[in-house]
Amino acid sequence: MFESLRRNPILLDFVERAGWSAGEVFFATLLAGGTAVGVADLPWVYAITISASAALASVLLTALQYLGRFTNLTFWPDVFVRLTKTFIGSLVASITAAGVFNAVEFDWTTALNVAAVTTIAALGKALLAREKPTPVSGGPESAGEPAPVHTSSPSTLAPAVYRKAVSRS
Structure with missing residues (x-):
């Protein structure tokens, strides 16, 4: 099972x-x-x-994101989508746990506080996970064109795995 998971970048993205x-x-709940x-x-x-409940909400919201083919984003739009999903997922989790x-x-005060702290933690994770943009090796720079650059991502997956996941959708 784990071997097939490692081979499927989209599943790894869902798990991450x-x-x-x-x-x-x-x-955030323990802090609250x-x-x-x-x-x-x-x-x-x-x-x-x-x-x-938040993990389940994340899986459902990520599935909607993949179904809508709204995954291959640059860094800040990707962060915004992740923060929005995190806030919504946290709030929905609080409501379902009630x-x-x-x-x-x-x-509502506690639920919104947990959602806000969760979203701030997600922003911190995204900023800490951000890798430097890297030039693609073997690009057309030899023909006088600038080398294409992979943009950074807010994912903690290996950059190549994350790019495979989001470019397949």
Whole structure:
């Protein structure tokens, strides 16, 4: 199973995005628990539940992105799409984890705080993952034309794997 996963860059992209979404939401949910509480009092079960929901939301939103063929983007548009999906996924995860949803009684402040912290964490990850643009080897520069340059991406996948994933859609 893992061998076929390594051979499929699109599946790796889905796993990378869902994993980061889950981790960012988990971190933000624990932060929302407050610093005045002890480790035993943190909302561990809730954080795990909301993280799993965020991972599922990420998979669904990424599938929509791939189906719409809206994947082969330059760095900043890609970051914007990822941040938007992260915010929406986190908010949806908070709503689904609430059980029976009541718009009036729902804790919007906490849900929006978790979504905001998650989105800020996603921005930090994207900026830290950004690789330098690299010239394509064997390009037409020998014919007097400038070498094409691969743009950087906000993905933590290897640049070649990420480019394969997003260019196939």
